[in-house]
Amino acid sequence: MTAHTKGSGTTWVGRSLRRVEDPALVTGQGRFTADLPAVHWVRFVRSSVAAGTIGSITAPDGAGIVTAADLKSLKPIRPMLSKFNYVAVGQPILADGVVRFTGEAIAAVYARGKDEAEDIAELIEVEIAETSPLIDAIDALADGAPLVHAEATGNVIVEGRIVTPGFDEVWKTAHTIIRVDGRSRRQNATPMEARAGHAAFDASTGRVTLTCTTQMPHLTRTAVCDIIGMPESDLRVVAPDVGGGFGQKMSLAPEYVLLVWLARKLRSSVAWTEDRRENLIASFHSRDQHVELEGAFDKGGKLLALRGDIVANVGAYSCFPTTSGVEPLMALAELPGPYDVRAYHCRSRGVLTHTCPMAPYRGxxxxxxxxxxxxxxxxxxxxxxxxxxxxxxxxxxxxxxxxxxxxxxxxxxxxxxxxxxxxxxxxxxxxxxxxxxxxxxxxxxxxxxxxxxxxxxYGTPAFAARGMAISPGFETVHLSIDPSGFVEARIGSSPHGQGLRTSLAQIIADEIGIDPEFIKVVHGDTDRSPYGWGTFASRSLVLSGGASLIAAQKIRAKLVKMAGHMLEAAPEDITLQAGSAHVIGTDRSITIATLVRAAYHQVHIFNGEIEPGMTETGTYDPxxxxxxxxxxxxxxxxxxxxxxxxxxxxxxxxxxxxxxxxxxxxxxxxxxxxxxxxxxxxxxxxxxxxxxxxxxxxxxxxxxxxxxxxxxxxxxxxxxxxxxxxxxxxxxxxxxxxxxxxxxxxxxxxxxxxxxxxxxxxxxxxxxxxxxxxxxxxxxxxxx
Known part of the structure; x- marks a missing residue:
């Protein structure tokens, strides 16, 4: 490896610091969802066919089993868009009457041991009257094709079009037309850690703590509570160490809703760990697209115009919160890429099929x-x-x-x-x-x-432009220094292996003049971290970094003002470095730890000019x-x-x-x-x-x-x-x-x-x- 990266010239930013996340992980001390003990273990009974009508579900006597009949009070998962001819289809938590893809959960079995739950699940008998499935999106678009959802005419769930003014006139001037018929086959993100969830009911408070492998803890809490009909204050969501996400753990898993509902029903703890087969057949897929692309070039090889037709197989349901529009609409908006082309004509459709639902995957x-x-x-x-x-x-x-x-x-x-x-x-x-x-x-x-x-x-403006009912974007950071001089940054983003804790500490350290080792970044806990949107879309460093910088700038301003008072100097003559505030051009200084202690224990000496404590908030939405x-x-x-x-x-x-x-x-x-x-x-x-x-x-x-x-x-x-x-x-x-x-x-x-x-x-x-x-x-x- 050769890295030619010029350092920024600042104290910490631009330096290759070792990731603070790594020691626990490489020594086996990481905290993962599947490590948590539970009273009850859950296994899901999944459809062995892609399309059909459920006739009967038969379980052994005394088996703990949940079916759709038990969940009538729960709302379906139904993400919303207000643009692009979007059709809102609902996904039941467990298949209700029909199955729409191989691997769809039909029932949940719970028992006091993992093996026992597995054994009972294998004894569940499900009768399904099979119907003809649609596997490829092109087949699903054919005249007379069966409908995956009755409300989606022609199986098209979302469709975007764009034609720039004067496109046809530019197209006619081309010296040559070059065409590509591209095909991207379906993938699975395959994180090292598959999905897992653990829901624990607290009888003393009536609250449930859901620990799960999610990239979006706060939105997971909101969504689960909306579906069940419970106050968000009654649910805590924790994302511990997450062994890779890549987008697959961004979307709401119906299994997590079931776990929270079941923990409340049993007033106990329940857990589920996905095996690799489940992950490959039933965890969100990606990248299944047909792209027809034509380019009009002049005789000098200049690209004059692009014309595209994109068909994205979005599977059987729409993913929450980004919806099934995430792939076809991003393709529509960004197809011209880095090339200077002014004339553009494109249609992009998301098409329903009897396959595993699609969700964002890295890129x-x-x-x-x-x-x-x-x-x-x-x-x-x-x-x-x-x-x-x-x-x-x-x-x-x-x-x-x-x-x-x-x-x-x-x-x-x-x-x-x-x-x-x-x-x-x-x-x-x-x-x-x-x-x-x-x-x-x-x-x-x-x-x-x-x-x-x-x-x-990108922040909320970009997501709002898509017409999303839920527009992710901003990030917030609560930054505080405690009386002992240690810094805590509580962030809404939820890193899962990309070193964000280290990078944010470097940004904060430069701004307030301390060593990164004195900074702790707290994340992935809805009880501790501010409402944020998690980690996805190459956004965490930009958004959380910006919010951290804003909060740190506020902390810096307060420290400088306090130091000016205590050192009898103008604030503009104060610099923060190496853990102390210094008067420029003199040997006068005071440690930042002393300043912070004064903010808590001697605030009276500042004559009401300083608010007690040392906590500031930064929010960034670029x-x-x-x-x-x-x-x-x-x-x-x-x-x-x-x-x-x-x-x-x-x-x-x-x-x-x-x-x-x-x-x-x-x-x-x-x-x-x-x-x-x-x-x-x-x-x-x-x-x-x-x-x-x-x-x-x-x-x-x-x-x-x-x-x-x-x-x-x-x-x-x-x-x-x-x-x-x-x-x-x-x-x-x-x-x-x-x-x-x-x-x-x-x-x-x-x-x-x-x-x-x-x-x-x-x-x-x-x-x-x-x-x-x-x-x-x-x-x-x-x-x-």
Missing amino acids: VSRPVITFVLERLMDKAAAFFAIEPTELRRRNLIDTFPYTSATGLVFDDGSYKATMEMAIAAIDLRSFRKQQQTARENGRYLGIGFATFSERTG SGTFSNACHVALVEVDIDTGRVEMKKFLVAEDAGLIINPMIADGQVHGGVAQGIGNALLEEIIYDETGNILSSTLADFLPPTSREIPEIELHHIETLTGNSITKAKGLGEGGAIGAPAAVISAINDALSPFGVSIDEMPATPQRIRAALRSSGKLPSHGRFA
């Missing part, structure tokens, strides 16, 4: 639309017989601020600069020579570039900022087997001010690894009956260390005025650019055969099928 739609858009650029470069990087050079945005064809405002970025940095670092000219030599010897090397923008750190990057993949394809070997991966990234380079690099590394899995390996496969064929990790293949090559990182720091910390988000970027770069590299390697791989994952089977259909395989090949 949401952007890995798909980036993959298809970059295929378009590669195909256009081939048409014009120029280097793919040259075509991108002619089309990348280079003037800022830039307003996209969909109205998004791009703040300062470095789209061309990151690409040029990547070209130089990979030594493209030298690679082309190496590639030619390899081909002469029967080896097929390829290089792929992906340039993209990543919308990050418009958002755009990170950008260029990814480069080097691969070798074995044409006999279709195997792809990753030789090297390079990233040139611009995420504004880097708060902690080590954490930033780790985020990119993890995202790239997931992106490589997306490009080459991971696929949830349904058969024609709606049964999942990839229900174990022997069939659904996440990448391992053997598939991940050396990753070389380079950073540019374009400071933005759209973030008060000058930082941009980068949590999703690695996963956004990597699939496009890998598949571009595969197509570059296979260019002598005239094939085009426009589907991901690009499995050996798909590569071999494309090669066989080309008719250009050498006759001496082992499998020609």
